[in-house]
Amino acid sequence: MPAKPDLTDRLGECSLDSPGFHSLREALYTLLAHCFGFEIDQNAWAALGQLKDMTEAYLDCLGGPDHQLQQEAADLGQLIEELTAGGGEKHLLYLAREYASSFLGVGPNTIPLCESHYTDSNHAGQDSPALRVRRQYQRAGxxxxxxxxxxxxxxxxxLSLMAHLSARSKQAAENSPYEARKLLEWQSDFIQGHLLNWIPAFRSKAAQMSPAGFYAKIACFTDRFLELEDAWIVQEQQSILHGNTEAPQKLTID
Known part of the structure; x- marks a missing residue:
């Protein structure tokens, strides 16, 4: 997990095809990947402290506010303030316990973190989610x-794969419009073919098990973030398809 992100290079130039936008995407995906893969450490906690600013910068690039994502970020910010009110590092211990009780146990109160738990149980063999995403990782190196x-x-x-593809999109935005378009297709396919197939059910499970908990809130943020990611990528692909080279219009999403 990287150290506390420096937003100075992300709050300047901001458009859907700018390297700064993809830097923001990479930072958000990296942070979310850490939150669900490991206990929160000091570096992740410092990055969470900038989540609201990162969210606002991301939405600026999309062309306007999204009240749902902003509310999810605000709810997380309020919880972070409450957890750190007493000083010290008790908040890290609290979150470590919540992580263990939410994801590491066995039984009906455990929240599974794998796609295969939520998708069609008929997927097996070469069509299993684990094998299909493994091929994506191999493709990405x-x-x-x-x-x-x-x-x-x-x-x-x-989420780590999406962070990697966002980083590659940053490089492509600077050097190769063709590669940038191919990366958009890849990210769209992965979001629609994998993440959005199960994250809504995961979010609902997390909210059911611990509605006021940190991981329920970060799950809600992740779900909405992915919806916005899918929406802007689809919109950008349509603009490219129709040869629209003008500045992107404000993103619309149901």
Whole structure:
């Protein structure tokens, strides 16, 4: 997990095809991947402290506010303030316990973090979610850390792939419009073919098990963020298809 992100290079130039926008996307995906893959440490906590600013900068790039995502970020910000009110590092211990009770247990109160738990149980063999996402990681040239023992369709790994593709989009925005378009297609396929297939059910499960908890709130934020990601990518693809080279209009989403 990187140190506290410096937003100075992300709050300037802001458009859907700017490197700064993809830097923001990479930072958000990286932070969310850490939240679901590991206990919150000091670096992740520092990044969470900037989540509201990162959210506002991201929405500025999309062309306007999104009250739902802003509310999710505000709810997280309020909880973060409450957890740190007493000083010290008790908040990290509190979140470590919540992470363990939410994701590491066994039984009906555990919240599964793998796509295969939520999608059609008929997926098997070469069509299983774990094997399909493994092929995506291989295509991207990514390998799983030996210290990470979860299945390939774990939420943290899927979000890490999106962080990687966002970083590549940043490079392509600077150097190769053709590569940028191909990366948009890849990200759209992965969001629609994997993440949005199960994140709404995961969010509902998290909200049911611990409605006031940190992980329920970060799950709600993640769900809305992915909806917005899908919407702007589809809109951008349509603009490219129709040869629209003008500045993007304000994003609309139901």
């Amino acid at each position: 990514l390998t799983r850390s030996e210290s990470f023992n979860e299945l390939e369709d774990h939420l943290s790994m899927e």
